[in-house]
Amino acid sequence: MSIRIHKPGLLATVQDLGRTGYGKYGIIVSGAMDRFAHRTANWLAGNDDGAAALEITLSGFAAEFEQDHWVAITGGNMTPVIDGRAVPMWRPVFVRKGSRLVLKQPVSGCRAYLAVSGGVDVPEVMGSRSTYLRAGIGGFEGRALRAGDELPVGTPRLGVSEAPAGDGSFYAVSWAIPWSLLPAYGQNPAIRVIRGRQWDDFTLRSRQAFLQSSFHVTPQSDRMGYRLSGPSLELESPREYLSEAVALGTVQIPADGQPIVLMADRQTLGGYPKIAQVISADLPVMAQATPGGHIAFREVSPEEAESLFIREERKLKRLKTMIRLKLKEDNYA
Amino acid sequence: MAWSFYPLGDSAVLVEFGSGISEKIHQEIRAAVRGIESRPFSGFVECVPAFTTLCVYYDLMGLRLTGRKMTAFEHVCSLLRDMEKSAAQDKEVLSAEVIDIPVCYGGEFGPDLGLVAELNGLSEEEVVSIHAGEQYLVYAIGFAPGFPYLGGMPGTIAAPRKKTPRLRIPAGSVGIAGTQTGIYPIETPGGWQIIGRTPLALFRPDQLPPTLLQGGDYIRFRPIGLEEYRRLRGIQP
Known part of the structure; x- marks a missing residue:
């Protein structure tokens, strides 16, 4: 049971939902950037939340399935094609042994997720299968995927023998996650934030500029953080801050005045002032922001951030139940 | 000094113990880490200490929020305030190896x-x-x-x-x-x-x-x- 990588593209890694509990040792969380897409991909492939899947950045990825598999592709639309035929996203897809998946070109978003029934079966390191690139641990041999890698796959959770017969390379079910339930992905999204710990330390002008300007997403953005460019944001009186913990979505302002939104591969501690924090409900949208695009920040209250998060999680819970039922109805699970 | 609480987004509380680097503050933070880790509250994810602060990460959906009109942040702060009282009694002498x-x-x-x-x-x-x-x-x-x-x-x-x-x-x-x-x-x-x-x-x-x-x-x-x-x-x- 395995998947053979033909071309990794810009960056492809094995990720689960991250390595928590080791922050006090300086070990970063890692994990999927877009957790909505990662979790739903797993559910569609019959897996639980914690299974490892592939996170594929932009285009240029190609891989071959060495067995019959149930898979699901979610996240950014990179024009997935199997043996020359477009594959629909956000739904279970049965792929035949020997078929070849190619992500041709980015249409929207930045990262696609490929989940396979049974999960990518690499060893857990400190309770997680996520790749920690800088430390060289987790994932597939602690590194980004390369051509020729053979990824082991765990015991399938969806019945391969139940798969519909046919000659094609793949078969996609007729139902999918409705568009209306997807995060508000977009080319120039508005990202909701709450005030950061050092919000008041910034000049009034900088605070206004932060909420009223649009910021360019630079090509220097990566899994560690989104580096933005826009109006320079300045402290009322520049000073040094003691390093302290940061979180997924922390917006920090280094000395050059240009915001960095910290993402999955952020360090555990940071010493730059924190102007804001992206609300959890908008992290999937943030994670699909594309270099070359723009984002704008909108302020919400901490209470609103909490209720939006709870609403989002309830939606996901219903979605998970819905997917389970559909898979049962179709006799795959 | 009393602990001060700041939200770090909607899933973490940053607890501040004082304003300068000192061994005393450091020992207070260590005692707090011991207290929280030995009796983790429902929804606790992990805590990450630094020089004068301790960050407590939580899973909002895992918290046992009562029916009272209280946000998750306030709920975690109140749990941490209870710990502050017991932490003050933690007089364990740390090994000085x-x-x-x-x-x-x-x-x-x-x-x-x-x-x-x-x-x-x-x-x-x-x-x-x-x-x-x-x-x-x-x-x-x-x-x-x-x-x-x-x-x-x-x-x-x-x-x-x-x-x-x-x-x-x-x-x-x-x-x-x-x-x-x-x-x-x-x-x-x-x-x-x-x-x-x-x-x-x-x-x-x-x-x-x-x-x-x-x-x-x-x-x-x-x-x-x-x-x-x-x-x-x-x-x-």
Whole structure:
């Protein structure tokens, strides 16, 4: 049971939902950037939340399935094609042994997720299968995927023998996650934030500029953080801050005045002032922001951030139940 | 000083214990970590200490929010306030074991030792003897897996960061940046002045804990020769 990588593209890694509990040792969380897409991909492939899947950045990825598999592709639309035929996203897809998946070109978003029934079966390191690139641990041999890698796959959770017969390379079910339930992905999204710990330390002008300007997403953005460019944001009186913990979505302002939104591969501690924090409900949208695009920040209250998060999680819970039922109805699970 | 609470987004509380770096605040933070980890509340994910703060991460959906009109942030703050009371009673005397860090100073392993000496009007031997003559407290671990933020380096051997960071600093390198000293656990780019290298592995992903040093440890650097470096390197796991 395995998947053979033909071309990794810009960056492809094995990720689960991250390595928590080791922050006090300086070990970063890692994990999927877009957790909505990662979790739903797993559910569609019959897996639980914690299974490892592939996170594929932009285009240029190609891989071959060495067995019959149930898979699901979610996240950014990179024009997935199997043996020359477009594959629909956000739904279970049965792929035949020997078929070849190619992500041709980015249409929207930045990262696609490929989940396979049974999960990518690499060893857990400190309770997680996520790749920690800088430390060289987790994932597939602690590194980004390369051509020729053979990824082991765990015991399938969806019945391969139940798969519909046919000659094609793949078969996609007729139902999918409705568009209306997807995060508000977009080319120039508005990202909701709450005030950061050092919000008041910034000049009034900088605070206004932060909420009223649009910021360019630079090509220097990566899994560690989104580096933005826009109006320079300045402290009322520049000073040094003691390093302290940061979180997924922390917006920090280094000395050059240009915001960095910290993402999955952020360090555990940071010493730059924190102007804001992206609300959890908008992290999937943030994670699909594309270099070359723009984002704008909108302020919400901490209470609103909490209720939006709870609403989002309830939606996901219903979605998970819905997917389970559909898979049962179709006799795959 | 009473704990102050700040939201770090909608899934973490940052607890501040005071405003300056001190051993007293550090011990209070350590006691708080022990308290929280020994009796984790429902929804607790992990906590990450730093110099004057402790960050408590939680899973909003895992919290047992009561019917009262209380936000998740307020709920976690109230749980932490209860812990503050019991933490005040935690008078456990911490072991004051000092961990020995052998370092081969200068030469190929410490290309900036000469510069640090020159900047401070000292000989290389004097820099080594000052650096190795102190005991350092590990205030926090961060920046890289197992990287210790150390306190206690004498200002007499301080040196500014390099203007252009090196692209590759080998694992085990011991450096100085301003009045801080530290050890690089993994190969990374970095701007610190490198004065030596330890043969010890600071990051041990297959062990628990996965790092040689932890917050609260005391360390002392011990100068060694190239031969001992090679011998110790050879018996490393």
